[in-house]
Each structure stands twice: as structure tokens, then as C-alpha cells.
Amino acid sequence: MEVSPTLLALIGLLLAVWTGAAVWLMLRATTRAQAAEAHRKAALRLARMVEEGPAIPLTVRTDGRIEAPDRLARWLGLERVPEYLSELAREDGTGLSDEQIEELSTLVRRTQRTAKPFKLSLRPPGSGKMLAMRGALADPAVSPSGAALIWVFDFTETEDELARLEEEAARARDDFGALVGLIEAAPMPMWFRGADMHLRLVNRAYVEAVGGESADQVVTEQVELVERVGGRTAAEVAQQAADRRQPIERIVSATIKDARRTIRVTDLPLVGEGIAGYAVDIEEMEEQAREFRAxxxxxxxxxxxxxxxxxxxxxxxxxxxxxxxxxxxxxxxxxxxxxxxxxxxxxxxxxxxxxxxxxxxxxxxxxxxxxxxxxxxxxxxxxxxxxxxxxxxxxxxxxxxxxxxxxxxRTEQLALSATRDTLLRTRTATFDSLFEALAVFAPDGHLELWNRGFPKAWGLDGEVLDNHPQAEELLEAIAGQLADPKAIAQIGQTIRSATLDRKNREGRIELADGRTLDYAGVPLPDGNGLLTVLDVTASQQAEEALRERNRALEEADAVMTRFLANMSYEFRTPLTTIGGFAEMLESGLAGELSPQAAEYVAAITQSVGKLTEQVENVLDLSQSEAGLMPLRKQRVELLPLLTRIVRKREQAILDGGLTLDLKGNANKVVDADQQQLQRALGQLLDNAINNTPQGGKIVIDVAKQRGLNRIAINDTGRGMSQHELARALEGIRMSADGKGIERRHGLGIPLARQLVEAHGGTLDIQSRRNAGTSAVITLP
Missing domain, CATH: 3.30.450.20 (PAS domain)
Structure with missing residues (x-):
């Protein structure tokens, strides 16, 4: 079967249309799917945004049903969002309270009827949050049946912040009031300037300082506290502080309450507000600063x-x-x-x-x-x-x-301290080495210092003094050692006199053991008192012995006086008788003497004269040593006296082949016993004549030296050694056993010295072997 081309074309066209339609449907479906996905994502995003948003939507229908996210349940402390509004309150205390549900329901019903929005703040009991609700009639697109849409906000933090801000505001208001009161009551002038540097506020101290009537009057008249200084007013200085945005502090002089004072002025800029200022009176500080500097x-x-x-x-x-x-x-x-x-x-x-x-x-x-x-x-x-x-x-x-x-x-002080320590040790050693017992008492009566002999002297134990006892305690211990305990008061009085009365006091006391102590109180320069104690038992016994011996010597002296008186008579009478009979024989009263008998008589006469002279010397020397030499002083001219002495020995001088030179002032006069002075000078001259060999020279010089009369007898004789001179000056002395007399060199020099000293003068003899002898007599 053949298909026509037209049919084929129609079939192709139909297929094309169907394909196009299929493609369009597919594209449209894809677009819708994408749009739906986009809407879904947008819805999820919006839901998420609502979920994460600060507010939670709550829809309340007219029948009381509610719609809300689960987040609202968590805010209310519930496990899930309930179905009805009234179910937001639970018996376990979670959710809202009955009162809150009632108030919220009332507001929702009003809004549903009148479409009037409402605001409500509440805090669920079972939650710690603070919720704010903003309710209004829901848009028909959201709920066409007239439901109420409530936005729930969690403003817990905001509420806390508001509470804190309110508290801070209240505190700020209180602080501001207190600050204003403080500024007003401040004792220093304070003020505030606006941005135009004009005074806007002053305190009461400012008003009083400028002598104003009130703060308003001072602000109105713009009365300045500080005068123009350095060509700038107070407002200009404040403007400078504002420009620098730094405080300016200066010290100026101002008249405050009719008195010129020094003040420290401070201008303090306030950001965006103005200039605050205050003045501090520093007049007293400046005065103190000046005083401090001085x-x-x-x-x-x-x-x-x-x-x-x-x-x-x-x-x-x-x-x-x-x-x-x-x-x-x-x-x-x-x-x-x-x-x-x-x-x-x-x-x-x-x-x-x-x-x-x-x-x-x-x-x-x-x-x-x-x-x-x-x-x-x-x-x-x-x-x-x-x-x-x-x-x-x-x-x-x-x-x-x-x-x-x-x-x-401290060099000198350390040296002095070392010296002081040495002196203290020396004092301690000195105290301990003294025979006396020493103790030092302070003015308050306690014992400060003592040596080792002090407790021994009183018969005390040394431990008694270790604690430095008071004088009363020490005296109680000493009283038991005394022969008469009542005599302890004398020692206490001695200590009191030395420490308090500052007077010396001494005494003697007997101890029970037979010892005798002498004590004395001596005030010391440092205010202390020194008590010295000396054991005088031996000395007292020696004193008694000396008294006995003194009485014996007095008796011996009386015996010697009687002896000398008797000897003076007994010696002179026989000699005078012998001399008288010899002179009678020599004169021929007993008949003519043969030459030999005449020679014997002459020898007897000469011997009697020498013996008489020796007896006179012995008696005079004995009387002089015994202090019994009688002196009959008178005015005696020295040169004529010496001339008579020399003339009497002229033959002896010539026989010895000597030369004698007598020189001096004839007006020299002394008060002396002429006979005794003549004997003294004659003895010295005889010694010079006897000891000067033939051809020698004797010089007698009379002079006045330093107000004293000086007689010098110098010879060129044999002289004497120092030992011989000492023996010559001793003359006759008692033997060592005190039972006899020892004869030394002779009686001339000792007798002359005794006679010179009896006149208040001195005899000085200088001699050297083979160099002569010099005898110098000094008389007042």
C-alpha cells in the first residue's frame, strides 16, 4: 500500500506537534518543579528565619486553637505546644498561670472582635524568662477566619538591662543631687562656664567670696572672682584651657571676703559641656611654706x-x-x-x-x-x-x-672611754691595794663600790655586799660585830652626812673582837659619799706605848734639867777654887815660889782655863740640845764684835804664821746674845786657825744678802773630806744603846751650829781635802 506524500506530511506534522507539546509540557513541568523547589526552600528559609528570629508567632483561632513553633514551648517551660490557649497553664506549675491565661484570653477576644492590637508583658512561673506579647488581628492570607496573631518576644536581657539602667539612672540622679549639694556646701569657691565662657553656675562659697547677694545675681552680673592677671581675664584663661583641652592651674591673689588671699585656681575643661573651675585658698599653706623655709x-x-x-x-x-x-x-x-x-x-x-x-x-x-x-x-x-x-x-x-x-x-670619745676604763680598772686596783677599807654610797643610800678590805674590816662575809645592799641593811649586818650595837647609829649618821649633808664626819668604834676602827665620811664630787675605815688597833697600842715613853722622857728631861743645873754648879765651883788658889800661889801669898813651882802653878792656871772653857762648851751644848739655852738679845754691831774676837786670838795667829783679812761694813747690826754669838764665831775662827798651816790665809767677810746678814769665814787649811765633815758636825751624840756618850771630832763646830740656830740663823760649812774650809753664818 502506498502512502501518499500528503499523508506522510500530515503524520510528520502531527508528530512534530506532539513532540513540541511534549517538550513544552516537559519544560513547564520542570519550571513548576523548580518553582516548587524554590518555594519550598524559601518556605524552609522563612521558617528557619522565624525559628531563629527574636520573636515567635502565636496564632489563636476563634475557637481557641493555637499554632506556634516548639520554641515557644521551651520558653514557657513546656514539653510541647498544646492545642488550645487555655492549656498553656499546667497543674505542675509550668507554663502560664491562670491569671495570665485569663488576661491573655481577654485581650485576644477583644482583638478578634475589634481588631484592636494589644501589648502584654508577663513572666511565666515555670520559666525564668520575661516575655513581651504584641497581639493584632491576623491577615486573611494568614488566617481568613479572623484569628489573632501574637508575636512573643523574649526581652529578659532587655528587662534586666532596663532595670540596671533604671537603677543607674536613679543612682545617677541621687549622685547628681549629692554632687550638687556637695558643690553648694563646698568651702571653696566653685563655678561652671558654658561654651561661651560665661558663668552659668556658682556655689555659695563663690557668692560669699565675691560679696554677692545670691548666685543668680552673681551669674546675671558675671561677677568674676579672679581679677585680670597679666592682661588676661579669667574667661580668657578658661578659653585657653578649652582650646588646649587640658586643665590650667595657676596661683594668683584675690580679694575674698574683703581680705587679700593667695588662691590656687584650676580651670578644668569638660568635653562638650564647658569649663568647670574651683579655687583653693592656700594663704595658710603659703604662710606655712614661708615659715618652713625660714x-x-x-x-x-x-x-x-x-x-x-x-x-x-x-x-x-x-x-x-x-x-x-x-x-x-x-x-x-x-x-x-x-x-x-x-x-x-x-x-x-x-x-x-x-x-x-x-x-x-x-x-x-x-x-x-x-x-x-x-x-x-x-x-x-x-x-x-x-x-x-x-x-x-x-x-x-x-x-x-x-x-x-x-x-x-667618735675617735676622741673612744680614746676617752678607753682612758676611763683604764682609770676605772686603776681605781679598782688602787682601792683593793689600799690599807684602808673603802666603800662608796649613792645619795639614795645603796652601796655602789667597795674594796676587798671593807668586808674584812667589819668581819663580814663578802657575799653580803654582792647585791649592793642599802645602807640600812648593811648597818644591820655590821651592828652584830660591834662591842656596843647601839653605836651603829654613829656610822649611819656619818654615811648620811657624806651623801646628803655633804659634810665630813669621822669617829672611832670598838668591835666585839677587841679591834678598834677609825672611820670617816667624805663627800665626793659626783654626789656620792665615801666611807673610809682604818684598823687602828696596833697604832692605838703604839700610841699608848708612846704616851708612856713620852711621860718617861718628860721625867728624864726634868732629871736632865736638874742635872745640868747641878753640874753647872758642881763643875764651875771646883774649877774656880783651883784657879783662885793657883792665882794666890802665883801672886806669892803663900811665899815665894821656886822657878819650877812657878812653872807648875802657871801650868795649873792654864789647864784650869782650858778645862773651864770645855766645861762651858759641854754645858752650853747640852743646854742648847735640851732647849734650855738662855739668850739675852740686844743690838750687836758685827764688825766691832769680830774685831774683838780676832784681837783676842792675835797671838795665836802670829804664832801660826797666818794672815787674816777682816772686811765688811761697820754698820751691820743684828739682834743677838753677844756672849753666845761671840762664842760661836770664836769656835769657828779657832777651828780655822788650828787647821790652817803656816803661811795660810783666813778671810772674814761681813755682808748683807737678800735682807739677811752673812758672815763668811774662809781658810786655806787642810780641809776635810765629806766623811770627816759629817763626823765634825755630829760632835757628841748618845751611844746606840742610849746608856753612854760617844765623842766624835770635837765640840766647837756642833756648839757653833747650835748657837747660830738658837739665834734663828743657819750655819753652812763646805770643805774639801787640801782645799780649805768655808763656814757661812746667816743671821736674820
Missing amino acids: FREAQRSMLDQLSIGVAQFDARRRMTFANQPFHRTFSLPPGVVNERTSFEQMLMVARENGRIPEVRDFPAWRGELVEWFQRDDPEEMAWPLPDGTHLRVIAQPLPDGGLVMIAED
Whole structure:
């Protein structure tokens, strides 16, 4: 069967149309599927956005049914969203309360009837969230049956923030009120300027300072507290502070309450507000500063007068002051204070001058000294310097972080202390080595010091004194050692007189063991009293023996006096009788004598004369030594007296072939016993004649020296040695056993000395072997 071309064309056209339609349907279906997918994704996205949004939609239908996401159930503390609005309240306390459900239902019904929106805030009891509900009639596209759409917001954080802000606002209002009250009650003037630099607010102190009537009057008239200074007004200075955005502080003078005062004015810019200002009255501070400066200058002037070195350092360890002794102590140059030398540099300079101790690690040692500035308590150190100087250094930290350094030269004090210790030890050793018992009592009566002999003298145990007892306790212990215990009051009175009355007092007391003690109280310069005790038992016994011997000597002296008186008569009478009979025989009364008998008589006469002279010498010497020599003084001219003495010995001088030279002033006169002085001079002249060989020379010189009469007899004789001269001066002395008389050289020189001394003069004899003898008599 053949198919026509037309049919084929129609079939092809039909197939083409069908294919096109199939393709169009496929394309349309694909487009719708894509659109549906897009709508689905959009719906999911919108649902997710709603889910993640800050608000949750709640739809309430007219029959009470509700629709809401599960997130609302979690906000309400429920497991799931219930079906009806009334079911939002649960018996277990979750969800909303009955009152909240009732209020919400009422608002929803009103909105459904009147389409009036509502707002409601509530806090579910079973949840800690604060919910805000905004309700309105739902759009018909959402719910065409007149349902209510409620948006539920969680504004818990917002509510807390609002509460906090309200609290802060309330606090700010209170603080502002308190600040305003504080500013108003402030004792210092305070003010506020606007952006135009005009006064807007002043406090009561400002009004009183400028003498205004009220704050409004002062602000209205723009009364300034500070006058124009340096060509700038107070407003211009405030503008400058605003331009710089920095506070400006200055010290000016202003009239406050009709008195000129010094004030510190501060202009403080407030960002975006204006300029605040306040003035502090520093007149008293300035006065104190002036007084402090004057005090500091006076203090430093006083410190310059001290012998102790003082230096001050500030908080940055710079030297601000050092007196002259400090400069001398550490050998510092004059400009250290003006140059603000640091503490470390000062130590370095002192080290270079050898005025600090020698240390092994100087930097570490200096670091330790720098720590003085951080300490709270003063530090004291002893610095022995290389030259032997000992310094006492005190570092006193100051409250402001500075330091006061004091250096005292203790070298002399240490030397004095060592000397004092030596003296104390010497005193103790001296006390202990004395025979006397010593004790020192303080003014309050306690025993301070004693030597080893003190307890021994009183018969006490040394342990009794170890605790330095009071005088009363010591006297009680001593009373038991006395023969008469009541006599202890005398010792107490002696101690009291030495310590309190400052008077010397002494006494004697008997002990029970038979000893006798002499005691004396002596006030000491330091206010103490010294009690000295001496055992005089032996001396008292010796004194008694001496008294007995003295009585014996007095009796012997009386016997000797009677003996001398008797001997004077007994010796002279026989000699006078013998001499008288010899003269009678020589004159021929008994008849003519043969030549030999005449020679015998002449010899007898001569011997009688010599014996009479010797007897006179012995008696005179004995009387002189016994103090019984009678003197009958009168005015005697020395030169005529010496002339008569020389004339009487003229023959002996000629026979000895001697030369005699007598010289002196004829007006020399003394008060003396002429006979006794003549005998003394005759004895010395006889000694010179007898000891001068032929051809020798004798010189007698009478002179006046230093108001005294001087008679010198010099010869060129044989002289005497010192031993011989001593024996010649001794003359006759008692034997060693006191029972006889020893004859030494002769009676002439001793008798002459006794006679001269009886006249109140002196006899000085100088002699040398083969060089002659010089006898010098000095008479007043």
C-alpha cells in the first residue's frame, strides 16, 4: 500500500506537534518543579528565619486553637505546644498561670472582635524568662477566619538591662543631687562656664567670696572672682584651657571676703559641656611654706654650728644640704650641694679621699648603703677609717623618700672611754691595794663600790655586799660585830652626812673582837659619799706605848734639867777654887815660889782655863740640845764684835804664821746674845786657825744678802773630806744603846751650829781635802 506524500506530511506534522507539546509540557513541568523547589526552600528559609528570629508567632483561632513553633514551648517551660490557649497553664506549675491565661484570653477576644492590637508583658512561673506579647488581628492570607496573631518576644536581657539602667539612672540622679549639694556646701569657691565662657553656675562659697547677694545675681552680673592677671581675664584663661583641652592651674591673689588671699585656681575643661573651675585658698599653706623655709634656713644655719656632720638627700638621692663638719669629715669639695651630687658620687669622692672604711667589694657595699633610702627604721653603723678615725654614722630615712645622714667623729670619745676604763680598772686596783677599807654610797643610800678590805674590816662575809645592799641593811649586818650595837647609829649618821649633808664626819668604834676602827665620811664630787675605815688597833697600842715613853722622857728631861743645873754648879765651883788658889800661889801669898813651882802653878792656871772653857762648851751644848739655852738679845754691831774676837786670838795667829783679812761694813747690826754669838764665831775662827798651816790665809767677810746678814769665814787649811765633815758636825751624840756618850771630832763646830740656830740663823760649812774650809753664818 502506498502512502501518499500528503499523508506522510500530515503524520510528520502531527508528530512534530506532539513532540513540541511534549517538550513544552516537559519544560513547564520542570519550571513548576523548580518553582516548587524554590518555594519550598524559601518556605524552609522563612521558617528557619522565624525559628531563629527574636520573636515567635502565636496564632489563636476563634475557637481557641493555637499554632506556634516548639520554641515557644521551651520558653514557657513546656514539653510541647498544646492545642488550645487555655492549656498553656499546667497543674505542675509550668507554663502560664491562670491569671495570665485569663488576661491573655481577654485581650485576644477583644482583638478578634475589634481588631484592636494589644501589648502584654508577663513572666511565666515555670520559666525564668520575661516575655513581651504584641497581639493584632491576623491577615486573611494568614488566617481568613479572623484569628489573632501574637508575636512573643523574649526581652529578659532587655528587662534586666532596663532595670540596671533604671537603677543607674536613679543612682545617677541621687549622685547628681549629692554632687550638687556637695558643690553648694563646698568651702571653696566653685563655678561652671558654658561654651561661651560665661558663668552659668556658682556655689555659695563663690557668692560669699565675691560679696554677692545670691548666685543668680552673681551669674546675671558675671561677677568674676579672679581679677585680670597679666592682661588676661579669667574667661580668657578658661578659653585657653578649652582650646588646649587640658586643665590650667595657676596661683594668683584675690580679694575674698574683703581680705587679700593667695588662691590656687584650676580651670578644668569638660568635653562638650564647658569649663568647670574651683579655687583653693592656700594663704595658710603659703604662710606655712614661708615659715618652713625660714625654719629650714634657721635649722641649716644651726646645723652649720654643730660639730657633728649632717647631710640631707632628697628622694632621688641627690644632696640638698651638708654642713661644714660633714664636708670636713668626708673631705668633700665645696660645690657638692650646688651640683646636687648623688649619694653614690658622694661615697666615691669620700673613698678617693680615704674617708670610708676599707671594703673588698666597693660597688656591692655601696649598693647596700643605697638601700637605706627604702627602709623605714634608722640605721646605725660604725666606720673605722684607715687613718685611725672612728665615725658613728646614722642614716635616718625621711617620709618623702629622702635621707638624713649624720656622721659623728667618735675617735676622741673612744680614746676617752678607753682612758676611763683604764682609770676605772686603776681605781679598782688602787682601792683593793689600799690599807684602808673603802666603800662608796649613792645619795639614795645603796652601796655602789667597795674594796676587798671593807668586808674584812667589819668581819663580814663578802657575799653580803654582792647585791649592793642599802645602807640600812648593811648597818644591820655590821651592828652584830660591834662591842656596843647601839653605836651603829654613829656610822649611819656619818654615811648620811657624806651623801646628803655633804659634810665630813669621822669617829672611832670598838668591835666585839677587841679591834678598834677609825672611820670617816667624805663627800665626793659626783654626789656620792665615801666611807673610809682604818684598823687602828696596833697604832692605838703604839700610841699608848708612846704616851708612856713620852711621860718617861718628860721625867728624864726634868732629871736632865736638874742635872745640868747641878753640874753647872758642881763643875764651875771646883774649877774656880783651883784657879783662885793657883792665882794666890802665883801672886806669892803663900811665899815665894821656886822657878819650877812657878812653872807648875802657871801650868795649873792654864789647864784650869782650858778645862773651864770645855766645861762651858759641854754645858752650853747640852743646854742648847735640851732647849734650855738662855739668850739675852740686844743690838750687836758685827764688825766691832769680830774685831774683838780676832784681837783676842792675835797671838795665836802670829804664832801660826797666818794672815787674816777682816772686811765688811761697820754698820751691820743684828739682834743677838753677844756672849753666845761671840762664842760661836770664836769656835769657828779657832777651828780655822788650828787647821790652817803656816803661811795660810783666813778671810772674814761681813755682808748683807737678800735682807739677811752673812758672815763668811774662809781658810786655806787642810780641809776635810765629806766623811770627816759629817763626823765634825755630829760632835757628841748618845751611844746606840742610849746608856753612854760617844765623842766624835770635837765640840766647837756642833756648839757653833747650835748657837747660830738658837739665834734663828743657819750655819753652812763646805770643805774639801787640801782645799780649805768655808763656814757661812746667816743671821736674820
